[in-house]
Amino acid sequence: MKRFDVGALIGLILVVGGALLLLQTFSVVSFAWDTLFGFLFAAGGIAFLWVFARDREQWWALIPGLVLLSLGALLGLQWIAPRLAADWGGPLFLGGISAAFWAVYATRREFWWAVIPAGVMLTLAAVAGITQAFPEAGGGLFFLGLGGTFALVYFLPTPEGRMKWALIPAAVLLVFGAVLAASEAEILRYVGPAMLVLAGLYLVYRAFTRQAPSEAKED
Structure with a gap:
């Protein structure tokens, strides 16, 4: 035109x-x-x-x-x-x-750069909509959305190959978003004790599995 x-x-x-x-x-x-x-x-x-x-x-x-x-x-x-x-x-x-x-x-x-503002705006739209029902979920969802955006940038096909630099902000944002989402959902109160129980069960299992071969040799 x-x-x-x-x-x-x-x-x-x-x-x-x-x-x-x-x-x-x-x-x-x-x-x-x-x-x-x-x-x-x-x-x-x-x-x-x-x-x-x-x-x-x-x-x-x-x-x-x-x-x-x-x-x-x-x-x-x-x-x-x-x-x-x-x-x-x-x-x-x-x-x-x-x-x-x-x-x-x-x-x-x-x-490919257009994917970044597209993902950021889509994340903000999702946060604005979901927080209507779950006000406490906004922070974690925001960082998870940003991390997902950079992860998508990594997987985009380009003539130069995959953009490996995008993995760094993707990993940082996804981990931070997961921790923040867990804290907002009050999951961390249960994660710590559950991890202790699992660690204890693993140690008990290892102790019994090591003891069984030694007893067999003695017999």
């Missing part, structure tokens, strides 16, 4: 938005502000997605396109179902940002 087409499309959206604001100012029409801005954001998102649809080389348009579209959906949800938006608006918007970067990677597989 030519730059003139992109500018004309964005300019048309601005003209429509400005005209609606003027009509509301002069009391010609009446709109709720969140509904109006939701429409404008959604229209802007569709415009950027149209830019990408016309020219697949314009991959950058996926990011503002899906972000604006998710923001418009959030404002529309606030108008249609305010309670639902209060609980799930955050995960919806963060999920939209994540989807934008996943779409970039799906379009250009050489852009």
